[in-house]
Amino acid sequence: MNELRQICRQNDYAFFFDIDGTLATLQATPEAVSIPAPVITHLTLLTQNLSGALAFVSGRPLSQIDELTYPLRGAAAGIHGAEIRTLNGELIATRVDPQQLCEIDQQLSRDIEPMPGVRLEKKSIAFALHYRQAPTAQQALHELANTIVKRYPDFKVQAGKCVWEIKPRACDKGKAISYLMQTSPFIGRIPVFIGDDMTDEAGFQYVNRQQGISIKIGCGESEATHRIDNVTQLYQWLDQLANNNINLDTMRSV
Numbered sequence: 304m305n306e307l308r309q310i311c312r313q314n315d316y317a318f319f320f321d322i323d324g325t326l327a328t329l330q331a332t333p334e335a336v337s338i339p340a341p342v343i344t345h346l347t348l349l350t351q352n353l354s355g356a357l358a359f360v361s362g363r364p365l366s367q368i369d370e371l372t373y374p375l376r377g378a379a380a381g382i383h384g385a386e387i388r389t390l391n392g393e394l395i396a397t398r399v400d401p402q403q404l405c406e407i408d409q410q411l412s413r414d415i416e417p418m419p420g421v422r423l424e425k426k427s428i429a430f431a432l433h434y435r436q437a438p439t440a441q442q443a444l445h446e447l448a449n450t451i452v453k454r455y456p457d458f459k460v461q462a463g464k465c466v467w468e469i470k471p472r473a474c475d476k477g478k479a480i481s482y483l484m485q486t487s488p489f490i491g492r493i494p495v496f497i498g499d500d501m502t503d504e505a506g507f508q509y510v511n512r513q514q515g516i517s518i519k520i521g522c523g524e525s526e527a528t529h530r531i532d533n534v535t536q537l538y539q540w541l542d543q544l545a546n547n548n549i550n551l552d553t554m555r556s557v
C-alpha cells in the first residue's frame with residue numbers, strides 16, 4: 304500500500320534531466336562522455352513509472368541525446384531547446400538563416416585556427432567553442448563569440464563549463480521545459496529539473512515559478528532550490544527514485 308502511494312505521488316511529477324555534468328561525468332572531449340548502463344536502467348524504470356513524463360534537456364543535438372540515452376527515445380530538447388521532440392514524436396525546430404550559419408562557421412573556423420587546443424563543435428544551428436584543452440584561450444574566445452553575436456543578433460552567447468556557445472537567441476532550457484509541460488503526458492504535473500551549469504539556470508527559474516523542484520549538481524551560484532554534490536550522488540538518488548524510495552512532496556518549494 305505504501306509503495307502504491309509512492310508511485311501515485313511520483314506520477315504527479317515530470318522529470319527533466321540535463322546530460323553532461325549531470326547524468327554523465329564531464330570528460331576531456333564531448334565524444335568521450337557516456338552514461339553508465341545501470342543509470343540507463345534506472346532512467347528506463349523511472350520513465351515507465353512516470354508514464355513517459357521524463358525528458359532530457361541538453362545542449363547537445365537530439366541525435367546525440369538519443370545515442371547517449373539509447374534505448375530510451377522519448378521526449379527531449381536538444382541544443383538548449385532549439386530542437387524539441389514531444390513524446391508523440393512531434394518535432395519543433397527553431398529556424399535560423401542558413402546563410403548566417405555558413406558565415407559564422409567560416410569566421411569561427413578561420414579565427415580559431417591559430418589557437419592550439421581550441422575545438423569548434425558544430426551543432427547544426429549552434430556552435431560550441433571548447434577550451435578545456437586550452438584554458439588560456441577563454442578570454443579571446445569570449446571576445447570572438449561576442450563579436451559574432453553583435454554581427455548576427457539572432458544569436459546569443461551562452462557560457463558553459465570550458466565552453467562558449469553561440470546559439471539562437473530565442474531558445475533556452477526554461478522555454479523548452481515550459482513547451483514540453485504543455486504536452487502529454489507532462490501537462491498538469493509538477494516539474495523537476497536537474498542540471499549542473501549556467502545554461503540550466505533558465506530551467507531552474509521556470510521550475511521555481513511553477514513551485515516545482517530545481518536541483519543543481521555541484522557547487523557554484525544557482526537559483527536551484529536543492530543541491531546534489533556530484534554525479535555519483537545523483538546516480539544513488541536516481542536508484543532510489545526509480546525504486547520509489549524518495550518522497551518528492553517533502554522536497555517541494557512552495
Ligand SMILES: [Mg+2]
Nearest residue numbers: 321323324500
Ligand atoms: Mg550540463
